[in-house]
Amino acid sequence: MHPFDAAVELTPTHDDYLRGATHPAYANMVGPFxxxxxxxxxxxxxxxxxxxxDPVALTVNFAxxxxxxxxxxxARAVRTxxxxxxxxMALSQDDHVAATATAVFAKRRSTWSAPEAAPPRDLPAPHxxxxxxxxxxxxxxxxxxMRFVEGxxxxxxxxxxxxxxxxxxxxxxxxxxxxxxxxxxxxCDSFFPRVWMxxxxxxxxxxxxxxxxxxADAPMLAAQGDRPVLGVVRAQAFRDGYFDHSAQLWDDAGRxxxxxxxxxxxxx
Amino acid sequence: MHPFDAAVELTPTHDDYLRGATHPAYANMVGPFxxxxxxxxxxxxxxxxxxxxDPVALTVNFAxxxxxxxxxxxARAVRTxxxxxxxxMALSQDDHVAATATAVFAKRRSTWSAPEAAPPRDLPAPHxxxxxxxxxxxxxxxxxxMRFVEGxxxxxxxxxxxxxxxxxxxxxxxxxxxxxxxxxxxxCDSFFPRVWMxxxxxxxxxxxxxxxxxxADAPMLAAQGDRPVLGVVRAQAFRDGYFDHSAQLWDDAGRxxxxxxxxxxxxx
Numbered sequence: 071m072h073p074f075d076a077a078v079e080l081t082p083t084h085d086d087y088l089r090g091a092t093h094p095a096y097a098n099m100v101g102p103f104x105x106x107x108x109x110x111x112x113x114x115x116x117x118x119x120x121x122x123x124d125p126v127a128l129t130v131n132f133a134x135x136x137x138x139x140x141x142x143x144x145a146r147a148v149r150t151x152x153x154x155x156x157x158x159m160a161l162s163q164d165d166h167v168a169a170t171a172t173a174v175f176a177k178r179r180s181t182w183s184a185p186e187a188a189p190p191r192d193l194p195a196p197h198x199x200x201x202x203x204x205x206x207x208x209x210x211x212x213x214x215x216m217r218f219v220e221g222x223x224x225x226x227x228x229x230x231x232x233x234x235x236x237x238x239x240x241x242x243x244x245x246x247x248x249x250x251x252x253x254x255x256x257x258c259d260s261f262f263p264r265v266w267m268x269x270x271x272x273x274x275x276x277x278x279x280x281x282x283x284x285x286a287d288a289p290m291l292a293a294q295g296d297r298p299v300l301g302v303v304r305a306q307a308f309r310d311g312y313f314d315h316s317a318q319l320w321d322d323a324g325r326x327x328x329x330x331x332x333x334x335x336x337x338x
Numbered sequence: 339m340h341p342f343d344a345a346v347e348l349t350p351t352h353d354d355y356l357r358g359a360t361h362p363a364y365a366n367m368v369g370p371f372x373x374x375x376x377x378x379x380x381x382x383x384x385x386x387x388x389x390x391x392d393p394v395a396l397t398v399n400f401a402x403x404x405x406x407x408x409x410x411x412x413a414r415a416v417r418t419x420x421x422x423x424x425x426x427m428a429l430s431q432d433d434h435v436a437a438t439a440t441a442v443f444a445k446r447r448s449t450w451s452a453p454e455a456a457p458p459r460d461l462p463a464p465h466x467x468x469x470x471x472x473x474x475x476x477x478x479x480x481x482x483x484m485r486f487v488e489g490x491x492x493x494x495x496x497x498x499x500x501x502x503x504x505x506x507x508x509x510x511x512x513x514x515x516x517x518x519x520x521x522x523x524x525x526c527d528s529f530f531p532r533v534w535m536x537x538x539x540x541x542x543x544x545x546x547x548x549x550x551x552x553x554a555d556a557p558m559l560a561a562q563g564d565r566p567v568l569g570v571v572r573a574q575a576f577r578d579g580y581f582d583h584s585a586q587l588w589d590d591a592g593r594x595x596x597x598x599x600x601x602x603x604x605x606x
Contacts, residue, residue: 126580127547127601129397131440133417133424148428148435149401154546154603156401158426158438160416167416170426172399172438174546174601178578181606182537186502187574234454269450278422278442279395281549283582283601285575306455306586307553307594310446312394314551314597316584318574326575329582331599333395333442333551335422338449 072247073213074256077106078113080143088114091140096210101136103210104277105259109252111159111171114145116251121147122155123177124288125251129281130171137163153177178287187329189300189320193219196240196298214260215244215298223262227272235264235315236304246296249327251284254291257299257319258282258330264305264315265336274337278312286327294321311335340515341481342524345374346381348411356382359408364478369404371478372545373527377520379427379439382413384519389415390423391445392556393519397549398439405431421445446555455597457568457588461487464508464566482528483512483566491530495540503532503583504572514564517595519552522559525567525587526550526598532573532583533604542605546580554595562589579603 077093090110092102108130115121142162149156159171199217203225221237241260243253263275286294300320305313312333319328345361358378360370376398383389410430417424427439467485471493489505509528511521531543554562568588573581580601587596 129440129549131424131442148438156399156438170416170424170440172440174399181579183577185575281397285577306597307453309451309553311449329574
């Protein structure tokens with residue numbers, strides 16, 4: 071079993087409740103990687119017997135630190151329409167809420183479609199780039215193969231402020247794993263906090279809210295398989311303890327699989 | 339009383355529950371303007387006696403049409419930390435959930451801060467631009483003074499597909515009203531759906547999810563007062579019934595007040 075599947079494994083307990091546990095392969099400096107927390111919350115809706123369609127929007131709010139070990143997830147379909155379904159989810163430990171989430175699922179119909187944003191052009195292929203050096207980083211980072219085209223995590227945190235925080239990176243699960251909605255939700259949180267890129271200062275950070283829009287449907291994800299996706303990530307503003315960053319995740323045919331936004335706390 | 343204040347007025351009923359009503363001044367083609375719905379849900383947390391700090395993130399999911407008339411709002415602080423507070427909200431009519439929301443509030447501390455995105459430069463001032471022609475549009479549109487620098491709502495829906503959907507617009511409440519968190523939340527939904535701009539076809543649309551990050555604190559909003567803010571709005575991808583658009587709202591000193599994202603359903 072791939073460690074990601076183990077990390078998002080949930081066992082129904084009663085009604086809308088399931089039980090899971092943090093997985094050491096996705097440990098962060100403290101508690102689990104936020105991407106797996108987002109994936110677990112989405113997974114609770116994905117595997118719910120009342121599920122309709124596929125996810126189009128997911129928001130996860132990280133309310134408190136999650137301790138290593140077991141947790142409970144509640145997933146409730148609060149409204150089911152003909153072609154959309156609205157979910158609320160919560161992750162608790164010892165009856166204290168540690169994360170909340172909402173999701174919108176939809177049955178898509180084939181309609182007029184068009185790209186508007188575009189990926190950067192003429193990029194080197196992933197195999198032509200070196201694997202990012204991940205020694206000394208938390209366990210979860212080793213569960214991704216990252217090849218930076220631009221804006222790698224700095225080798226040294228030397229306080230040399232940069233003019234911008236943009237990164238362009240090919241990224242996939244490590245070991246390779248066919249892309250699905252849960253793993254795409256986690257990938258959206260795999261980009262290092264922009265405040266580290268911008269300031270080259272390792273201030274304490276924590277994502278407080280993460281929103282992902284899924285532009286891909288299941289066939290698009292299946293077509294991408296286990297090949298790297300292209301992430302383009304940038305911040306918009308850093309102010310008094312909070313910054314936002316936005317990511318685009320492109321398939322290798324240049325189609326937008328997901329757009330993702332997050333608001334991140336930073337200490338100083 | 340400004341019609342916006344009337345539209346977001348809520349009366350506590352019991353515990354975490356409040357009662358409000360749609361306001362004809364903010365009527366949309368069907369039901370109320372989504373921006374006032376977002377503002378009402380935020381307002382329920384803003385005026386809650388347990389409130390800590392100011393909003394930094396808000397997500398609203400529009401689950402079902404809202405009928406003209408009374409509604410109930412529940413706002414619950416699910417987790418209060420030392421400097422952050424996590425909220426879940428829901429708006430119901432006749433015990434059916436019509437919208438859900440989550441918010442993160444925070445007490446900010448003064449820290450290293452920096453812009454990263456920048457507003458367009460050398461723009462004409464709002465008073466140098468004509469007021470947008472709003473005749474024939476729903477009531478809520480008349481509650482905003484819009485001056486388009488670029489990408490106005492087309493005069494004719496003539497099916498002439500455009501290469502992009504970007505708009506740049508000075509916008510303020512009409513009549514003028516000092517900016518606050520609730521009105522900023524509503525302003526974030528005042529930009530016309532990008533699919534209309536892009537295709538010049540008036541397909542049926544509906545926002546399903548709206549996320550706003552507040553970069554401004556209360557003093558920044560107070561400093562802006564009732565002067566127009568600058569909106570820069572663009573779509574990223576239109577695919578099989580859903581598109582996303584992202585907006586930046588700048589104060590007239592070029593500081594980012596809010597960044598906002600939404601996923602919108604379109605019929606064909």
